[in-house]
Amino acid sequence: MAVLTRERSVVDRPPPAPRNKYPKWARRAPLLPALIFLIIVTQLPFVATLVISFMKWNSLDPAGRGFAGFDNYVNVFTDPDLRSSVVNTIVLTASVVLISLVLGLGLALLLDKKFKGRGFVRTMLIAPFLVVPVAAALIWKHVLYNPEYGLFNGILNWLGFDAQPDWISTMPMTAVVASLVWQWTPFMMLILLAGLQSKPIEPVEAARIDGASPFQIFRYLTFPHLRQYLELGGLLGSIYIVQNFDAVFTITSGGLGTANLPYMIYQTFYQAHEYGEASAAGVIVVAGSILIATFALRVVSSLFKEEAR
Amino acid sequence: MSRIWGVLAWFAGIVFFAPVAWMFLTSLHSESDAATNPPSLAAPLTLDGYTEFFNSGAWPPLINSFSASIGSTIIVLLLAIPAAYALSIKPVEKWTDVLFFFLSTKMMPVVAALLPIYLIAQFAGMLDNISFLTLLYCSMNLPIAVWLMRSFLSEVPREILEAAAIDGAGLITILRRVVAPIAMPGIAATALICFIFSWNELLFARVLTGVVAGTAPVYLTGFVTSQGLFLAKVCAAAVVVSLPVLIAGFAAQDKLVQGLSLGAVK
Numbered sequence: 001m002a003v004l005t006r007e008r009s010v011v012d013r014p015p016p017a018p019r020n021k022y023p024k025w026a027r028r029a030p031l032l033p034a035l036i037f038l039i040i041v042t043q044l045p046f047v048a049t050l051v052i053s054f055m056k057w058n059s060l061d062p063a064g065r066g067f068a069g070f071d072n073y074v075n076v077f078t079d080p081d082l083r084s085s086v087v088n089t090i091v092l093t094a095s096v097v098l099i100s101l102v103l104g105l106g107l108a109l110l111l112d113k114k115f116k117g118r119g120f121v122r123t124m125l126i127a128p129f130l131v132v133p134v135a136a137a138l139i140w141k142h143v144l145y146n147p148e149y150g151l152f153n154g155i156l157n158w159l160g161f162d163a164q165p166d167w168i169s170t171m172p173m174t175a176v177v178a179s180l181v182w183q184w185t186p187f188m189m190l191i192l193l194a195g196l197q198s199k200p201i202e203p204v205e206a207a208r209i210d211g212a213s214p215f216q217i218f219r220y221l222t223f224p225h226l227r228q229y230l231e232l233g234g235l236l237g238s239i240y241i242v243q244n245f246d247a248v249f250t251i252t253s254g255g256l257g258t259a260n261l262p263y264m265i266y267q268t269f270y271q272a273h274e275y276g277e278a279s280a281a282g283v284i285v286v287a288g289s290i291l292i293a294t295f296a297l298r299v300v301s302s303l304f305k306e307e308a309r
Numbered sequence: 310m311s312r313i314w315g316v317l318a319w320f321a322g323i324v325f326f327a328p329v330a331w332m333f334l335t336s337l338h339s340e341s342d343a344a345t346n347p348p349s350l351a352a353p354l355t356l357d358g359y360t361e362f363f364n365s366g367a368w369p370p371l372i373n374s375f376s377a378s379i380g381s382t383i384i385v386l387l388l389a390i391p392a393a394y395a396l397s398i399k400p401v402e403k404w405t406d407v408l409f410f411f412l413s414t415k416m417m418p419v420v421a422a423l424l425p426i427y428l429i430a431q432f433a434g435m436l437d438n439i440s441f442l443t444l445l446y447c448s449m450n451l452p453i454a455v456w457l458m459r460s461f462l463s464e465v466p467r468e469i470l471e472a473a474a475i476d477g478a479g480l481i482t483i484l485r486r487v488v489a490p491i492a493m494p495g496i497a498a499t500a501l502i503c504f505i506f507s508w509n510e511l512l513f514a515r516v517l518t519g520v521v522a523g524t525a526p527v528y529l530t531g532f533v534t535s536q537g538l539f540l541a542k543v544c545a546a547a548v549v550v551s552l553p554v555l556i557a558g559f560a561a562q563d564k565l566v567q568g569l570s571l572g573a574v575k
Contacts, residue, residue: 027401030391034451035407037388041448042414048425107321115315121322123559127329130558132509134526135547139332142532142543149540151331154348164346182328190566232570243418245512246526250533262420262512269424270516282421293416297409 046286053279060273072280082281084257085264089242091173092260096180097237101230103181104188111189112196129186137250140179141168145251172256176247184241188233195229196222228299235296242289261285336544343540358541362549365542370528371549373439377514377524378507378553381446382500385454388447390496393458398465398488408459415452423516430517439522445513450503457502457568461495462488498564501557508554525550 056068076082111122128136144151147166156163168175199222207217245262248254254263261281269278334350335343336359342352396404426445427436435441465488473483511526518527529550532543558565 027395027399031395031401034388034392034455038414038448038451045422045425046417049421052424110314110318110321113314115318121318124322124326126562127326130555131329131551132526132554134511134529135551138529138532138543139328139547143332143335143540144328149344149346151348154346157347187569191570194566236570239416243420253533265420275424278424285418286421289416289418293413296416297413300412
């Protein structure tokens with residue numbers, strides 16, 4: 001397990017400045033297939049989304065297709081369902097990211113200690129992240145949450161409690177959040193553990209000799225070093241969880257006030273056939289993502305620049 | 310003191326692993342033993358859940374998933390390795406800008422591109438076609454693969470490349486004898502991570518495929534509204550569908566962090 005070995009450098013060194021031994025086109029040639037492919041497949045659809053968002057277009061009413069101006073955007077912003085889906089997306093993303101970051105930090109700190117069977121515990125902790133997301137959501141919905149024969153109520157029964165709550169209908173959002181926290185805590189733990197293990201050991205030794213308490217060492221040495229890893233984990237987690245579809249689709253089918261934006265767009269387009277409105281909602285999601293992505297790119301780029309040091 | 314940390318870590322590990330262990334155990338129980346309250350831990354084991362799963366049309370979706378995941382992984386590697394070479398070993402000018410362009414496409418939510426892609430597929434008669442899905446998975450994984458491969462290729466020591474060039478080795482020889490052996494573990498890790506992401510994908514597969522090209526995650530959505538005695542079967546299905554990811558993930562576990570953080574963390 002190479003990750004467990006202490007590694008000093010966080011990021012690799014940069015390639016040196018290009019030298020002019022080869023003509024420019026020869027340097028660029030290997031890059032072009034990937035670049036062109038990516039521009040065609042990922043950028044053009046967004047342009048199309050932008051165009052369709054200004055159109056009146058319901059696939060069940062092809063004759064009524066035409067220019068709509070900002071109507072779709074007005075509809076999106078005045079539709080209470082869509083507005084609540086924006087709130088749901090924020091609540092879902094923020095709670096999953098924060099809770100799994102805190103739990104992941106705790107687990108990473110534990111795994112950074114020496115104890116018997118550390119490799120095995122690490123393997124057990126990674127497992128939830130390696131269950132296919134739909135499968136994990138199905139297991140939580142049917143096997144753990146089920147009010148009659150689910151494992152949670154089974155455990156309550158074992159422990160002698162009379163309560164047999166219907167988890168999903170009494171606390172739908174918490175149910176979705178819990179299943180996602182279970183899947184994403186290992187991800188945060190892995191990133192933070194890599195951060196802990198790249199921490200130089202000498203300052204900690206010196207502080208300990210100078211009589212610093214374990215808390216002071218954590219507060220003034222470990223935590224500042226971990227900060228960029230916490231940021232990275234938080235931002236990557238946000239990017240993935242903002243887009244979450246699987247858990248919402250499987251556990252609540254978007255019902256009980258848990259529909260997030262991806263689910264809402266899926267439904268507007270796939271079931272309601274409102275192409276214009278779905279696109280307008282898509283444009284809003286893109287705008288929101290650009291906001292998060294700008295911060296994320298800044299963090300990645302600051303990690304990246306450390307290479308040059 | 311250290312004993313307390315060890316006990317705590319073991320406790321946390323067991324709590325997080327419990328749902329996975331329970332999934333395995335339930336998949337080996339009979340349907341009536343799987344649906345009891347309190348749960349029956351020591352019920353006799355049987356493979357009925359698995360037989361039931363494979364007898365209900367599970368093979369075509371599994372084969373579709375394999376062909377989309379493996380196909381897209383191969384295409385991604387063919388595109389990403391030369392691109393990463395042009396961003397690390399023989400970098401083009403403004404290579405950081407290009408690199409960050411790749412990354413920025415990954416940060417755009419796929420759901421916003423869903424409708425136009427659906428319309429294109431409909432127009433081209435490619436709905437419910439596994440090749441179209443494969444192509445989409447390529448675009449989904451290409452930025453990750455470029456970032457990862459770049460971070461692995463820049464680990465090739467420059468001195469060795471220069472020494473080989475001075476000794477008169479041509480480009481092909483350098484690639485084959487110097488770069489490939491050093492980059493191989495990185496290529497393997499990149500392939501495994503791309504495989505996992507394609508295998509897990511649900512939203513595109515759900516919208517763009519149907520009866521013919523449905524993938525394993527789409528097959529699993531058939532259980533969303535299931536009622537009655539089906540717990541052993543759903544657990545068996547979850548185990549079988551997750552197995553390739555568990556294998557690939559544990560095989561790549563050394564490089565998993567590097568892959569998930571797009572090479573930013575080692």
